[in-house]
């Protein structure tokens with residue numbers, strides 16, 4: 348077990364290069380769904396994703412060269428599907444390269460269903476589904492952009508829905524959560540512990 352021997356032993360990382368491969372970090376893993384210009388659909392995995400505050404905004408980081416970015420901008424909408432650990436392979440396949448015609452044949456392995464209020468696909472078998480109207484796009488974080496949506500519809504599988512009097516351990520055992528550990532690893536969370544909030548803390 349590492350011990351804290353003071354800052355003298357710390358290794359300085361080179362910040363003229365990206366630092367994100369030098370250690371493992373925890374991220375969600377979702378599939379962003381969009382409508383293609385030719386009427387087809389697209390799903391692509393993203394781990395740089397987050398709620399933006401507590402008022403139902405959702406953001407993901409994407410490169411402008413990705414179809415996901417172009418589709419979301421053009422159509423003004425996208426969806427978010429949260430896959431289960433059992434859907435890891437399908438989730439990864441959605442990052443397969445496109446062929447010379449610009450198609451992503453690997454998407455045939457991913458069953459989809461329609462969103463309620465936006466024109467974009469959702470992944471069948473996932474556990475949480477968000478539909479988003481494009482709120483804004485902020486370009487210029489190096490090669491990357493932040494794509495922000497306002498959540499206009501959300502559906503959840505009852506097997507993962509929290510209830511005030513429910514047992515969190517049983518919920519996670521029954522429906523584990525998929526986590527991406529960048530770089531190149533994943534984890535399945537099927538147990539958790541009560542967080543020790545300080546007395547009097549306000550959100």
Ligand SMILES: Cc1cc2nc3c(=O)[nH]c(=O)nc-3n(C[C@H](O)[C@H](O)[C@H](O)COP(=O)(O)O)c2cc1C
Nearest residue numbers: 389391392393394395408409410413414415442443
């Ligand atoms: C596990 C995993 C996580 C990924 N996370 C992101 C991400 O957060 N942002 C991003 O721009 N690309 C991410 N990618 C890469 C894109 O999803 C991938 O390049 C995809 O093929 C782009 O497809 P599109 O052109 O259909 O949008 C990830 C890929 C994998 C396998």
